[in-house]
Amino acid sequence: MRAVTAIIKKEMGVYFHSFIFYFFGFIFLFIVGDLIGLTLVNFVKGMPMGGAFSVQVLIEGMFSYFGILLLMFLPFYTMRLMAEERRQGTLELLFTSPVTGAQITLGKFLAAFLLLAGITGLPLLYPVVLSFFTRPDASFFARLDWPPVWAAYLGVLLLGGSYVAMGLFFSSLTHNQLIAAVLSIGGYLFFWLIGSAGQGSPLQPFFRYLSIGTHYEDFVRGVINTQDVIFYLSFIFLWLFLANRSIESQGWR
């Protein structure tokens, strides 16, 4: 555990000092803020006060965009995880220390995952802000229906964690960060689009199940389905397993 914590600290330190982290974080928050801000202004300007407006619908819409946004941004966070070590030749050094491949894999995954949790958690301030302006008759935390918001955030973490695990694997295959990013985006798109394969054929439900986006839909709507949780945890485990195999095989050489 101490080795993993040390790796997490080291990785997060690198991220906090990297331009790419702040650049893409800003773009992500700007786009999300833009989407929700525009929708809010259009809603309020276009509807009479007290009309059938629901802040909940606004929040749900915000989370529904996270799926495609994370697909675009996370590769730039995960691309350096292993590729940089390979390029600089520090991977061999890492293996000379009393650290196993599994600890390296887990440490790097958790570092990226924690950063993902932090950046995607920041937009949760938006429903908090909106709570000030709705249903003044109710107590502050009763103004919004928060459990569906938490369900959606859980979905974001599971979906994001899946992307991070896959990105880590692709990063371990190459010393070139750009290729790692491109492979990651390709992988994410593959698992996003596979749901529409086999339309009309008996295999269609199978392809739909494999689609990473299919399992995100219920979370956005405020529903937690154990089937979706199992899928995401399996997906994360599989790609971490493959990443670990890849990292360890390089440690042997």
Add this chain to the structure above:
Amino acid sequence: MRREQAADWTGIVGGIVLLAGSLTYVFVREWTPTVVGMLAAGGLGIAVYFALSWQDLARGSGGRRLLEGANIVSYTLVVLLILGFANYLGYKHNARFDLTKEKLRTLADESVKVARLFQHPVTVTGFFTGKRNNQRDEFEDLLRRYAAVNPRITYTLVDPERDPVTAQKYNVNMDATVVLETAGKKNSLTETTEEAVTNAFLQLAGEEKTVCFMIGHGERTPTEFKDQGYSDLSHDLLEKNFKTRTFELLKEQKVPDECTVTVLAGPKGHLLEGELALLNAYLDMGKPMMVLFDPLSDSTAASLLVPYGITVRKQLVIEPMSALARLSEVAPLIGLDGYNREHDVTKDIDFNTVFPIAMPLWLASPAPAGVTLTWLLKTSPDSWAETDLTKGTAEYIAGVDPKGPLTLAAAVTKGNTRILAVGNSAFVANSYLKEIAPNEIFFVNGLRWLVGQENLISIPVKQRKSQPLTITDAQLSQIAVFFWLILPGAFVLAGLGMWWRRRGL
């Protein structure tokens, strides 16, 4: 070094082409030759990159590499098997937790009971146009819940614009049409609320109803394929679990027992006393009947409705409003406020219906004792009933021609007896059925009301609690700035702070 650079560039270009192909597919949603070509070329580039890069790793003992490779493959297969099995179990035995306060994403108990009725596979095909369709997404979410309750329920979504062949096979001519099939039975609907879908399932699970069309007096029949016939209607009714047949009252001396509902579709000739007596006896038994009259016939069938407070006269409805839809004024168009929103037959009709060559129905007020008489369709106040059908032109004469609104259809209830009367029989004939789809909706709604299927299940629509924003324009601007700039900006400032701190060190 050169080979490494070549490998890198091949990988980068291949990756970009692969990405471009994927993004192209995202937008066009079709496996065009361009998309397939780009994906193939990109994949090839990536494969070449790996092939060139891994040649470096080909050094080292062959035996050990082989063992390592075999190790990885076998471990991976085992992991895939275990995860696959875990997911299979999770798929078969899953639990859903709807965290919304109003339980928006949970089926009502009635829907769950109905979904569980089916012991044979049920296929649901939803026809929705457009790539981004909120109604389709909501409907898919609803169907997934039914499928979760009963895995025998499966669904497919078809875009009629991209797959017109399937749409034609299912006779679909309206967007948001859903067809349900099971064990040779079919049902279709154009509403996608939970109540409508559950009722459609219930009707599908129920017994097939028989609609009997009386013949022998010049009526329209379900076996007639010409313009004036009802063959298309008959075909469509079958899809809604209504079988059709004809009967000759004089020959059979009664309405056949298998008839769930009887239709008199525009009789032209007179009915004999004996026939009228048989039909009256049928109605007295509490059996349902639909009677469709035409203005140019003076059949004695109209006398059936007199005891129930409905009379007809030889009049023709003239509706000037029809000209707005480029129709003749003798084809009255029913505007959205011409439907009785209190009655099950017409409460949900949101489209215009048209009744070519129609006559008004005159409802007694007050209605006869024990009779509930309700108008269903009304023409506009600008319409009138032309009483002189000999002159060949329509001209309103005050004091002679009754002024609108005129009743074109009415529903009668007396005890268990239900009658639906319409002053037109052409509205669902072959020549009009496909052109004016809402006409069929009205007819089918009428049938369902007559056989008591109008509101089998009532499921209150679940709605989110309204959360209106009490906000001034100034506050709205401040919030917008916070969302657009302050939060993202704070992130950038944190980065700048880190950079400055590092410089300082």
